[in-house]
Amino acid sequence: MEPYRIKTVEPIRVTTRAQRETALRAAGYNVFLLHADDVMIDLLTDSGTGALSAAQWAAMMNGDESYAGGRSFYRFRDAVHDLTRYEHIIPTHQGRAAERILFQTLLQPGDLVVNNIHFDTTRANIEFVGAEARDVVIREARVPSLSHPFKGNVDLEQLERVLRDEGERVAMVMVTITNNSGGGQPVSMENLRGVRALCDRYGKRFFLDACRFAENAWFIREREAGFGEKSPKEIAREMFALADGCLMSAKKDGLANIGGFLAMNDAALAERCRGLLILTEGFPTYGGLAGYDLEAIAQGLQEVVDVEYLRHRIGSIARLATQLTMAGVPIVQPPGGHAVYIDAGALVPHIDRAEFPGLAVANALYIESGVRASEIGSLMFGSAAQLELVRLAIPRRLYTESHLDYVANAVIHVAAEAAQLSGYRITYAPQFLRHFSARFEPCSAGFPACV
Ligand code: F0G
Numbered sequence: 001m002e003p004y005r006i007k008t009v010e011p012i013r014v015t016t017r018a019q020r021e022t023a024l025r026a027a028g029y030n031v032f033l034l035h036a037d038d039v040m041i042d043l044l045t046d047s048g049t050g051a052l053s054a055a056q057w058a059a060m061m062n063g064d065e066s067y068a069g070g071r072s073f074y075r076f077r078d079a080v081h082d083l084t085r086y087e088h089i090i091p092t093h094q095g096r097a098a099e100r101i102l103f104q105t106l107l108q109p110g111d112l113v114v115n116n117i118h119f120d121t122t123r124a125n126i127e128f129v130g131a132e133a134r135d136v137v138i139r140e141a142r143v144p145s146l147s148h149p150f151k152g153n154v155d156l157e158q159l160e161r162v163l164r165d166e167g168e169r170v171a172m173v174m175v176t177i178t179n180n181s182g183g184g185q186p187v188s189m190e191n192l193r194g195v196r197a198l199c200d201r202y203g204k205r206f207f208l209d210a211c212r213f214a215e216n217a218w219f220i221r222e223r224e225a226g227f228g229e230k231s232p233k234e235i236a237r238e239m240f241a242l243a244d245g246c247l248m249s250a251k252k253d254g255l256a257n258i259g260g261f262l263a264m265n266d267a268a269l270a271e272r273c274r275g276l277l278i279l280t281e282g283f284p285t286y287g288g289l290a291g292y293d294l295e296a297i298a299q300g301l302q303e304v305v306d307v308e309y310l311r312h313r314i315g316s317i318a319r320l321a322t323q324l325t326m327a328g329v330p331i332v333q334p335p336g337g338h339a340v341y342i343d344a345g346a347l348v349p350h351i352d353r354a355e356f357p358g359l360a361v362a363n364a365l366y367i368e369s370g371v372r373a374s375e376i377g378s379l380m381f382g383s384a385a386q387l388e389l390v391r392l393a394i395p396r397r398l399y400t401e402s403h404l405d406y407v408a409n410a411v412i413h414v415a416a417e418a419a420q421l422s423g424y425r426i427t428y429a430p431q432f433l434r435h436f437s438a439r440f441e442p443c444s445a446g447f448p449a450c451v
Pocket of ligand 1: 044045046047094095096097119121122176180209211249250251259260
């Protein structure tokens with residue numbers, strides 16, 4: 001059961017299939033262009049979409065909106081320091097702002113950053129300064145059906161090869177916990193220790209992309225020998241202690257609707273980052289956030305490491321994944337910490353990659369049920385796509401088990417009719433990040449084919 005009860009409710013507008021067909025057509029068959037009021041259960045992202053606790057709302061009323069030196073900053077700083085033990089803590093308005101500030105401060109054109117798998121904004125911010133982002137995740141991560149307890153792990157041999165061959169070009173090593181772009185998969189403590197040892201040997205800086213650190217800590221507790229008796233907070237501290245700093249989007253495991261931070265031990269680097277922060281985000285004691293946002297994050301970071309919260313969070317995603325697997329729906333195995341990924345490539349093999357199998361499944365799911373999910377495949381990555389996935393990202397504390405049962409039934413229903421689904425062709429696409437605003441038309445006149 002959910003280890004919390006509901007104090008405030010927000011109605012869901014229940015729509016009919018005909019209404020959803022009209023809404024999706026008007027949105028050019030792109031769920032990003034839907035009015036969110038036309039969505040019944042929104043699994044587009046787990047970022048900034050969670051429910052706040054009573055304690056967070058109470059703390060927010062106590063927010064100090066002083067321009068400089070506000071009380072809320074110190075509470076935020078102390079909460080981040082208590083968790084990470086890093087000396088220098090720099091608030092930003094969200095994760096990608098932390099990325100931009102770090103990379104524009106640290107990187108030169110031609111530099112190389114190595115990561116298990118860079119998240120899209122991380123990669124884009126590295127490439128924006130003319131540097132290269134290279135992924136060195138273990139081979140198992142690329143095979144959806146293959147189970148592995150720590151499918152987010154770095155391939156240490158590959159990392160060492162890059163460190164040896166690329167030498168001075170490598171500006172820093174990063175590890176994303178959990179590995180979002182690889183399915184929300186965790187990284188083991190042993191693997192983080194291995195990365196630390198290599199960074200020491202080659203004299204490289206090591207940062208965590210920590211936005212789902214608590215979920216990663218939970219998997220370590222459950223799956224790695226020697227951690228079963230430790231608290232998630234102790235495990236998180238151990239992870240942070242292995243790195244020199246972190247980037248964080250507090251919209252995930254900060255349990256906040258907005259916010260992020262940079263944290264590190266290098267005083268000189270922090271000073272340079274603060275310089276850029278003032279230029280584009282704000283004074284170092286608010287970094288583009290309201291005082292009440294800093295309060296929400298400070299409180300959220302304490303709540304997110306709660307054993308009962310994490311047990312339910314990871315358990316409910318595993319339960320959804322089990323329901324789908326039992327019904328024969330192909331998903332990325334094992335399920336990750338924040339999402340279940342449907343393997344659309346396996347579900348609708350008759351749809352050519354050029355006609356976007358993931359879009360076909362996501363759109364059928366919306367029409368069937370009002371559940372909004374996102375394509376992660378050929379539409380998002382073009383010819384670079386390795387897999388055709390549909391992500392069901394679960395916001396934190398927002399939906400009940402009953403909502404997730406509804407989702408499972410809807411996915412199972414769509415899967416049963418998968419052979420009848422048809423693909424899409426693009427009628428409009430912008431130059432960059434086309435998945436957000438492209439428009440489509442169905443390839444078959446019989447659309448929508450799912451019953
Ligand atoms: N790093 C990772 C691993 C992420 O998943 C995200 C965001 C970011 C950085 C950037 O953080 O959104 O606060 O600027 N992921 C969201 C998602 C958008 O839907 O997976 P942000």
